[in-house]
Amino acid sequence: MSATAATMAAAAVSSPFFSSSSASPPSSRHSVLSFKDNARGITALNGFPRLRNPNALLLRHRRHGAQISCSSTASDPTAAAASGSNQQQQHKSRRPADENIREEACRRDVASGSHGFSACYVPFNAPADSTETYSLDDVVYRSRSGGLLDVQHNMAALKRYPGSYWRALFDSRVGRTTWPYGSGVWSKKEFVLPEIEPDHIVSLFEGNSNLFWAERLGRDHLGGMPDLWVKHCGISHTGSFKDLGMTVLVSQVNRLRRAPLNRPIAGVGCASTGDTSAALSAYCAAAGIPAIVFLPADRISLAQLVQPIANGATVLSIDTDFDGCMRLIREVTAELPIYLANSLNSLRLEGQKTAAIEILQQFDWEVPDWVIVPGGNLGNIYAFYKGFEMCRELELVDRVPRLVCAQAANANPLYLHYKSGWADFKPVVAADTFASAIQIGDPVSIGRAVFALKATDGIVEEATEEELMDAMSLADRTGMFACPHTGVALSALFKLRERGVIGTNDRTIVVSTAHGLKFTQSKVDYHSNEIADMACRYANPPVNVKANFGAVMDVLKKKLDVKIGL
């Protein structure tokens, strides 16, 4: 056996996920591990006696109380996926006809036993000697000093497995129906909410979103940029990236409300510019949990408004802006047993960070140079940082990309803060913007965003209404159907390319945060040339034509510049 194979075998047998029958590496593109991977594997498993002897490792695990079944893949939701060669065994371990995928997952979860992975809340950016921690089962959104919280994982337990192990494990789960790993979020369960039982998870198989190669946009409009990609987080169940965080938050609420904890949580509430409310309402409806949403009246799209209505949420349309709704929901959740679902609650970010891990995975674990994210309440930019940084710390990759946060000029408190050299932060009153979901003047995660940007040598950019609408419309012309927030991020890309900050050959990812179909009115306005003081350069209005052949032919000849009949 080669050193690489031996290491993989050792990792496989020592793992709670790969059973001994899956000792060979997954038959994926990662089956050929580099020497570096191998070396890392040995380092990470140092301390275990006789590494090359799987049985010794197994014995050691047993001594430490972990129950690893060697008999078949049945005890292991991932082993079947990890081994390409044991199809017969997979067949035997299929669930019986009268068992659903949740029940199957519970049976396997019991068999896989304890592994020491855990997470808790700690104050965000706490000093090294801080001892303040909270269980994830506590209902707590702020630290003792009133600061933000963060979810901290037991990194020592995760580090017992080498980066190559985590890469192979996550790759083995992509696109499966095995509950809950078919979700792009829960396929990384150990990095997200390691201790939740599969039966408590409320998942709509979110994540695994398309990474779109923006070939024409890069080639024709950005100076021949060959490595430009758009991560379509909005092609999702409720049409935005919020699904990634909401599956985690609602799953935890589900756990709290059900036996044995039986917490008296009456419902889950949020303030929203339209996407958080849609995601909350859908996940709550799926779990049978009441949802309460506070929306700024007349400031969200019709498509967004109708989502919570259709899902049966209690919808309060309030005569204020998002920041006003946010203040109200915080007061209400302090008084009533309503669990807060905004990203002030750091659980949300654990789900959202998986989009970063997914990007790495989609590039075969190669790190891109730039990731551009539109920012509003500013949880997501930190979530991306956290996902990338966790993969770096656990040696799935060796660096993190540079992050760019893009804001609408009409709602740009972070941009102003950045331009002031991170001097005192001043909230703003956000003005109307076509990027209505980021019309936020007093973002709750300002501290998290600044941390993420400083840690990644990041940049903040802004986009005027015209710039963002043009960028969105140009992207649409190259095959996308982008939302205005994606337009903000694309506009930042145009500016950074123009200034030569982002190079022609830099691998660059623009994060698309919502589906364009949620914001069709903005496109209708643009293509109708109905926006005051906007040239609408890429408007493409429909042509009204009389119902006769000659009139139709005239239009087509003019449009296509062809001489028919010659």
Ligand SMILES: Cc1ncc(COP(=O)(O)O)c(C=O)c1O
């Ligand atoms: C579509 C869309 N894009 C971007 C954002 C910004 O995300 P964040 O608030 O995490 O900065 C939001 C919500 O704020 C959103 O709904």
Ligand SMILES: N[C@@H](CCOP(=O)(O)O)C(=O)O
């Ligand atoms: N765009 C968000 C604004 C609230 O952000 P959150 O991440 O704190 O929930 C929305 O759609 O409501």
